[in-house]
Amino acid sequence: MAGMVVIGAGQAASQLVASLRTEGYAAPITVVGDEPYPPYQRPPLSKKFLSGELAEDRLYIRPAEFYEQAGAALMLGVRATRVDLEAKTVTLATGDRLAYETLAFTTGSRVRRLTTPGADLPGIFYLRGIADVKAIQPHFQAGKRIVIVGGGYIGLEVAAVAAKRGLKVTVVEALERCLQRVTSKLMSDFFEGVHREAGVTILTSTGVHGFKAGANGTVIVETAGPQLEADLVVAGIGILPEQEVAQAAGLVCENGIVVDEFARASDPNVYAIGDCSNHPNPLLGRRLRLESVQNAIDQAKAAAAAICGKPKPYAEVPWFWSDQYDLKLQIAGLSMLGDDLVVRGDPASRKFAAFYLRAGAVAAVDAVNAAPEYMIGRMMIAQKKQVDPAKLADPSVPMKALMG
Ligand SMILES: Cc1cc2nc3c(=O)[nH]c(=O)nc-3n(C[C@H](O)[C@H](O)[C@H](O)COP(=O)(O)OP(=O)(O)OC[C@H]3O[C@@H](n4cnc5c(N)ncnc54)[C@H](O)[C@@H]3O)c2cc1C
Known part of the structure; x- marks a missing residue:
């Protein structure tokens, strides 16, 4: 049985394997990744792994036994170079060919490189x-x-x-x-x-x-x-979706592999999940390509459900975080969708939140060392909650009271 082939062995791939098995997918799964590592988390790369506070094995999303027990074969250090949608095959850089029944692209993104003179210098x-x-x-x-x-x-x-x-x-x-x-x-x-x-x-x-x-x-x-x-x-000048193999296969790509709310690409047997996908978000009323752990995980769950015949549209509030010094920045929603800014708390205290309102409803929040503002802000975004800007700006009014 041809089963599932996953191209890319990162955050989305690891979640897809877990969710497919939870949803009852019984066929074989093969994950092809061009890096020599099992799926790992990237966020610590620019934080505690770079600083040396986190060991390499702590980056791995799941232990090796997980994939063994899930009956998922990891083919690491090998790139998938070509997909034939008619024949339903994936060709690897080694020349080997894998047959699939269902294919998922979880190829992530690659860095935008400098093109200025001398950009290839060592250092x-x-x-x-x-x-x-x-x-x-x-x-x-x-x-x-x-x-x-x-x-x-x-x-x-x-x-x-x-x-x-x-x-x-x-x-x-x-x-x-x-x-x-x-x-x-x-x-x-x-x-x-x-x-x-x-x-x-x-x-x-x-x-x-x-x-x-x-x-x-x-x-x-x-x-x-x-x-x-x-x-x-x-x-660090941005990233580009890793979509070349999908595009060459004839899948519709436009700033990412274009998918529907079930992560299905333009071929009925193909899915695209995570950084590489351009997907619709019904909560935000627009298509977007996200570069976040949340998106990779939640979209993988939606894809697994759809593959297993239990489709549930992917409709989550995007969220993200960044750690700098003693500051934890937590972000939910897309601030560019807001037309009004409400600041709660004093930035000088290094504990505050910026809320972005659209037509009086919370569209996004950037919270610095302010977990309640982030948590409740996220709920408000999902509910398109109308708020009184004066109360929102007043830290003496508990966030919970604003949800009432
Ligand atoms: C330094 C850094 C810091 C980050 N910090 C945060 C953060 O704080 N919060 C947050 O939410 N997100 C953060 N992100 C983003 C987050 O890590 C990504 O959004 C997430 O990893 C996306 O998961 P993915 O599975 O789509 O792609 P990835 O995890 O990138 O996995 C894709 C894999 O596919 C492989 N691949 C690509 N093409 C092929 C091919 N043809 N054949 C075989 N393999 C292939 C790639 O090499 C890669 O290993 C950060 C990213 C980086 C780089």
Whole structure:
């Protein structure tokens, strides 16, 4: 029996195996992953794994026995290169061919690479996988100069770990402010302030023009502003959906593999889950591609249910987190959907939340060290809860009371 073939062995793949078996899927499952590791969590890569506080085996999502007991064969260190939708086969880089009855793409995303002159010099790194962190770590020493290209979440998390380690950190961001694509000016100002207090230099509205080899293996970073000399450069300038194999097979792709609310792609036997999928979200009333653990897990659950003949549409409030210094930022919903900003608490206290309202209803929340605001905010988003902005802004009014 051909069973299920899963391309990509990451967060979504691991959940898909677990959920398929829970839902009663009885056929064989084969998971093909091009990295040499069993499915692992990526969030710690720019946090406690980079800082050395978390061992590699703690990254693994489930122990090896789990896959054995689930009857799922992990084929690791091998890339799937081609899919034939007619013949229902997957060709591997080794030339081997796997037959499938149902196929899932859980191929995630890959980093957007710098294209400026000199971008291939040694000393310039990216951060997507365990191997990337292992390449960076030997250079991560107190006193070294690190230039981080890109002030998004990953860039700022690397900056926080580097600053704590005693490196001299400069973040170069092409846009007017860090986190500009993902949050409000209030949050950008707050995080830029926190980093500056920690000794990080932040250069905004500063594009990088190119790189040159400096003396003793250093890298000269040419920017629209000052020229910088770095012992290492880490670029975090966004990611692209890993969709080439799906696209070449003839599946509809548009900023990700296009799927419906059951994670079904444009071929009835094919699903796409996680970072690589472009899916509809009925709660938000729009299609989107998300890069988050929540999305990989919840969409895998929906796909497993659909594969097992118990379809339940995927309709969750997106959520995400970021750890920087002593700050836990928890985010729910999409702040760009809001047209009104309500701040609860004082950013100077490092414990506050920004609520984004749309037509008087909560559309998103960014909560800093503020778990109740995040938890209840998430419920409010799901319920499109209308709130009184004055009460929401008043920390003496308990969040629970606002749900009433
Ligand atoms: C540094 C970092 C920090 C992050 N921090 C957070 C965070 O704080 N919170 C949060 O919610 N999310 C975070 N994320 C995002 C989160 O990790 C991803 O959204 C999640 O891993 C997506 O799961 P996935 O299964 O779709 O893809 P992945 O987990 O990336 O797995 C995809 C796998 O498929 C493999 N693959 C691709 N193409 C092929 C092929 N043709 N053949 C075989 N294998 C293939 C890839 O190499 C990869 O191993 C972070 C990501 C990174 C990189």
